[in-house]
Amino acid sequence: MDLGKMVWDRRQTGADELSERSYIFAVSAFTVGGLLLSAFTASLSLDWHPSWISFILFGLVMPIAGIIIAAKSDEPLVSLIGYVMVVVGLGALIGPSVATFKTAIVYKALMATGAVTVLMSFVGIAYPRAFLHWGSYLFAGLMALIAVRIGQIIALSFGLPATTGWMILVEYAGAVLFSALIIYDWNRAMTLDKTLDNAIDSAVGIYLDIANLFLHLLSIFGGGSKD
């Protein structure tokens, strides 16, 4: 799969175009806004013990529907609604998991995620073609990560530990992968027409990269230790 083609090649011209500075600001603002909303939702769901129905509705159906809506819509308002569905759903899902870690570890992971995100975003904006040709490799990395996660699930289902020993290397590899994806998604955003809808679409991808990076850093810093 070539991540740099198809819908990402959507082109528009005319009055909808933003200036480059406004476009970068819009992508950044939507990304930060999504992260803040997700953090707020996570803070509300720390003690959430969902039923199966509510877990499936809020933790899976809502973000999946949001992704489809945001990715497929050409209307900024509709894309924004999809984006909100993604960040609220994923935030609700992250809350109970984050609650199992010590507060200091969570803050440490947040600070590290913020620092890496700012650095990678700067690189992605300043060098807009740096990682563009890495799409296939990064997608292969995502596939490999999913394969490992499936292995972890199988290990858990047999009562084996899933997050000890060499598995910490997987967390480091995941953190590197999603750091690179932040650069890649910024590169991809910079090649699109600079419209509000493309800014929201790009923010969804960057938000997901940052959320994944945070979870991997939390796992690294937590080292399995919990409250």
Add this chain to the structure above:
Amino acid sequence: MSKWLGLAIAGIWLGAGIISFNIHDPSLLWAAAIATGLTVLFDAVKNT
């Protein structure tokens, strides 16, 4: 890899998440797993 294979993998992965998630013992593994699945799904949907 075709876009449909990407969608299928994302679907299988999210399905596994639904089946395997233990709501009484939320762990970081599940949140990370589903977040990764959503990332793949997003890229797959963008490419269809």
